[in-house]
Amino acid sequence: MxxxxxxxxxxxxxxxxxxxxIMNFTLVHMAPGDPAMxxxxxxxxxDETYVEQLRQxxxxxxxxxxxxxxxxxxxxxGDLGYSFRNQRDVASMIVERIPxxxxxTMTAFGIALIIGIVFGMLGGWFRNTLLDRGLMIVTLVLxxxxxxxxxxxxxLLFSVRLGWFPPxxxxxxxxxxxxxxxxxxxxxxxxxxxxxxxxFYAATYARLVRASVINVSNADFVKxxxxxxxPGGRILRVHVLRNAILPVxxxxxxxxxxxxxGAVLTETVFAWPGIGRLMFDAILQRxxxxxxxxxxxxxxxxxxxxxxxxxxxxxxxxxxEHTAGN
Amino acid sequence: MKNILKNTSLAIGLALLALILVIAVFAxxxxxxxxxxxxxxxxxxxxxxxGLPLGSDMLGRDVAAGIAYGARVSLTVGVVSTIIxxxxxxxxGAVAGFYGGVLDNLLMRFTELFQTVPQFAMAVVFVAIFSxxxxxxxxxxxxxxxxxxxxxxxxxxxxxxxxxxxKAGIVLGESESGLIFRHILPNAVSPIVVMASLMVATxxxxxxxxxxxxLGDRNMISWGYMIGASRTMLRDAWWLSVFPGLAIVVTVxxxxxxxxxxxxxxxxxxHGERKA
Numbered sequence: 001m002x003x004x005x006x007x008x009x010x011x012x013x014x015x016x017x018x019x020x021x022i023m024n025f026t027l028v029h030m031a032p033g034d035p036a037m038x039x040x041x042x043x044x045x046x047d048e049t050y051v052e053q054l055r056q057x058x059x060x061x062x063x064x065x066x067x068x069x070x071x072x073x074x075x076x077x078g079d080l081g082y083s084f085r086n087q088r089d090v091a092s093m094i095v096e097r098i099p100x101x102x103x104x105t106m107t108a109f110g111i112a113l114i115i116g117i118v119f120g121m122l123g124g125w126f127r128n129t130l131l132d133r134g135l136m137i138v139t140l141v142l143x144x145x146x147x148x149x150x151x152x153x154x155x156l157l158f159s160v161r162l163g164w165f166p167p168x169x170x171x172x173x174x175x176x177x178x179x180x181x182x183x184x185x186x187x188x189x190x191x192x193x194x195x196x197x198x199x200f201y202a203a204t205y206a207r208l209v210r211a212s213v214i215n216v217s218n219a220d221f222v223k224x225x226x227x228x229x230x231p232g233g234r235i236l237r238v239h240v241l242r243n244a245i246l247p248v249x250x251x252x253x254x255x256x257x258x259x260x261x262g263a264v265l266t267e268t269v270f271a272w273p274g275i276g277r278l279m280f281d282a283i284l285q286r287x288x289x290x291x292x293x294x295x296x297x298x299x300x301x302x303x304x305x306x307x308x309x310x311x312x313x314x315x316x317x318x319x320x321e322h323t324a325g326n
Numbered sequence: 327m328k329n330i331l332k333n334t335s336l337a338i339g340l341a342l343l344a345l346i347l348v349i350a351v352f353a354x355x356x357x358x359x360x361x362x363x364x365x366x367x368x369x370x371x372x373x374x375x376x377g378l379p380l381g382s383d384m385l386g387r388d389v390a391a392g393i394a395y396g397a398r399v400s401l402t403v404g405v406v407s408t409i410i411x412x413x414x415x416x417x418x419g420a421v422a423g424f425y426g427g428v429l430d431n432l433l434m435r436f437t438e439l440f441q442t443v444p445q446f447a448m449a450v451v452f453v454a455i456f457s458x459x460x461x462x463x464x465x466x467x468x469x470x471x472x473x474x475x476x477x478x479x480x481x482x483x484x485x486x487x488x489x490x491x492x493k494a495g496i497v498l499g500e501s502e503s504g505l506i507f508r509h510i511l512p513n514a515v516s517p518i519v520v521m522a523s524l525m526v527a528t529x530x531x532x533x534x535x536x537x538x539x540x541l542g543d544r545n546m547i548s549w550g551y552m553i554g555a556s557r558t559m560l561r562d563a564w565w566l567s568v569f570p571g572l573a574i575v576v577t578v579x580x581x582x583x584x585x586x587x588x589x590x591x592x593x594x595x596x597h598g599e600r601k602a
Contacts, residue, residue: 019439023448031455038455144578146531148538149553149571152560156568160561254441261446265535269557279447283454283539295451298444306442 009310013303020299021075024292025068036060038288040084050084080296081289083282090293094275098297100170101274103186104193104266105259109252111198116205117245123206124213124244125236135206142203147262151196151269158192165192168271189270197266201255205248212244219243249313256309257302336587342580350397357391361547365391372565381565383556389565392547393573399548400577403464403533404526410468412522415475420506422476423483434480437473445470449532453541460543463536467529478521482514516592523585527578534574549574 028035036054059067074081080090119139123132142150159167166172170189176182216222217240225235260276267276275294282290349356359365364386365378372381372389380389422433452466486492487510495509536542537550549570556566 015435016439016442020443023443024451027451027455032457140579140582141575144527144531144575144582146534146538146550146553146571146574148535149567149574152553152557152567153571156560156564257442257444258446261444264446264450265538268539279450280539283450283541286454288455291451291454295444295447298447299442302442302444 005314006307006311009307013307016303017296017299018072020296021072022068024296025071028288028292029064029067034060039081075296080293083287083290085285085287086290090289093278093290094293094297097273097275097278098301100272101260101263101267101276102301103190104197104272104274105256105263107190107194108198108262108266109201109256109259111194112201112205112255113248115198115202116248117209117241119202119206120209120211121213121236121241121244123210124217125240127210127214132210135210139203139206142199143207145200146265147197147200148265148269150199151193151266154192154196155269165189167192170273193266193270193272196269197259197262200262201259204251204255208247208251209244212247213240216240216243249309252309252313256305257298260298260301333587333590335583336591339580339583339585339587342576343584346397346577346580347401349394350401353391353394353398357388357394359388359391361387361391361395363387369563372569380569381563383552383566384559384563389552389569392552393549393570395547396549396552396570396573397577399460399537399543399546400530400533400574403460403467404530404581407464407467407471407529407533408522408525410464411472411525412475412518414468415472416479416511416518418472419476419479419481420483420511423480424487424502424506424510426484430480433476437476440470441473441477446532446535449536450539450541453536458536458541458543460546463533463541463543466536467532470532471525471528475518475521475525478517479511479514482517483510486510486513516588520585520589520592523581523588527581527585530574530578530581 028038031038034055036051036058039054039058040051055061057070059070078091080094082088083090083093086093119135123135126132155167158164166189170186171182172185172189176185222235222239225239230239263272263274264276264279266272267274268280271277275297279291279294281287282294365388366375366382366386368382368384368386370378370382370386373379374381378388378390380393382388383392418433418437422430422437449466449470452469453462456462456465483506487505492505492509495505500509533542533548534550534553537548538554540554542548542551542554552570553567556563559566
């Protein structure tokens with residue numbers, strides 16, 4: 001059963017990937033100028049012989065369908081094009097940066113979940129108290145704060161003023177030798193980027209969990225538990241929480257994509273060596289093959305993470321098995 | 327009307343937004359000199375010189391003037407891109423929900439695709455390829471923000487089309503477009519209004535992020551641009567990034583409060599519980 005669902009998800013994922021490829025292809029062809037010029041880098045980026053070579057490779061004189069087939073074939077072989085600006089193969093530039101982005105986004109996602117669930121639980125359980133009002137104001141403001149600005153404010157406060165955490169990078173210039181020290185070093189660099197990326201989503205989850213805690217608290221099974229004399233803390237943990245966090249998981253798949261997008265901003269501020277920072281540098285240099293390649297890769301990451309969260313969701317909520325296929 | 331007056335979040339939101347709107351509209355009256363032009367010595371701290379409450383940047387430009395003119399970009403992009411994406415979303419959602427079948431299936435697949443793809447990365451690609459301008463920024467934001475509207479409208483239309491007043495319309499010989507626009511959609515207005523107001527907030531945040539990355543309109547000063555330009559000065563001139571950032575936060579809070587207020591006013595049963 002699970003196996004079948006997994007295959008369906010994979011099929012859907014491949015469709016999305018095809019969609020992203022079509023989007024990339026369409027955008028490049030709709031853009032002003034010749035796609036070969038765009039791939040070689042705007043004005044002056046590529047020399048004439050290279051552009052001519054590209055024109056032939058891309059089959060620009062052939063029908064659009066053929067051109068797309070050539071592009072799709074390249075993608076399937078893992079060929080994302082060549083960055084003339086960096087004199088490097090785009091795929092290899094991206095691959096070496098993926099681990100850093102995964103580390104950052106997954107940590108941020110964990111932080112968002114933990115803070116969101118705790119805040120939401122507190123707010124929902126102690127609703128309309130001073131604590132609840134305070135948390136609502138905090139989440140309202142966090143929800144309105146630009147990711148990149150929060151990141152800069154963190155640098156200003158925790159690095160420049162207090163000196164608690166390093167302001168940029170993933171490792172110190174002098175990388176410690178011992179494996180444990182290296183890990184701690186990366187951890188120290190990770191704190192600020194992960195929190196600044198995670199807090200925005202923490203605010204979203206806090207509001208969601210608060211609403212669903214209030215909702216579940218009025219359910220019959222909770223009233224029954226109360227009537228039986230089950231202590232409040234136990235009701236919250238056993239009866240309410242498990243049901244109240246489900247909406248968070250169903251939203252998670254949408255947010256993974258946004259987190260990866262947000263990583264572009266966070267990595268830019270912190271010079272975190274992931275694909276987001278790569279995209280920013282590519283924007284500055286108008287290095288289109290890299291920009292398009294990163295876009296495609298983020299799509300791929302989202303699909304993979306979605307499959308994983310989907311499986312996790314099934315573990316958290318066994319009832320979903322019955323409605324599978326929708 | 328009484329309900330609306332009692333609605334504190336709506337009142338606070340509207341008051342804040344009115345203030346920002348006044349600043350945006352009369353920016354050229356408050357600051358007749360272009361915000362790009364040097365007005366004082368570079369890097370003056372805030373409150374250190376009269377007439378320059380928020381200090382000056384590395385080229386001596388007045389930070390307060392930049393914030394006043396920047397409000398124009400934020401509000402314009404927020405409102406215009408929301409109007410476009412709501413139009414797009416309502417059209418696609420209404421067609422899918424009304425006709426159902428294969429068309430519905432195709433349109434929803436299309437919608438899902440746009441929802442799965444990392445939206446911000448897509449907006450970046452769009453603006454980078456078509457070169458940054460107010461128009462491409464608005465189009466990019468519209469392109470990535472219509473899917474939730476389409477899904478919402480599709481659901482509403484599907485549940486409304488089997489209601490009696492719609493059947494009565496069919497019996498009376500009302501055309502399909504008449505059914506959709508005169509009978510069904512007016513009944514789905516309130517959730518769309520709530521969603522649209524929250525979309526304005528997201529659009530303002532996205533615009534600031536694009537400008538921060540250097541993908542803003544070069545001819546217009548914007549809050550995101552100001553923050554991006556001062557990134558390397560963070561250590562020495564905190565005010566260059568702190569004030570434009572606060573401007574974004576206040577504006578987005580105001581818009582979100584209005585959205586929440588609408589939700590309370592239009593949907594009293596489920597007040598305050600926003601679905602993200």
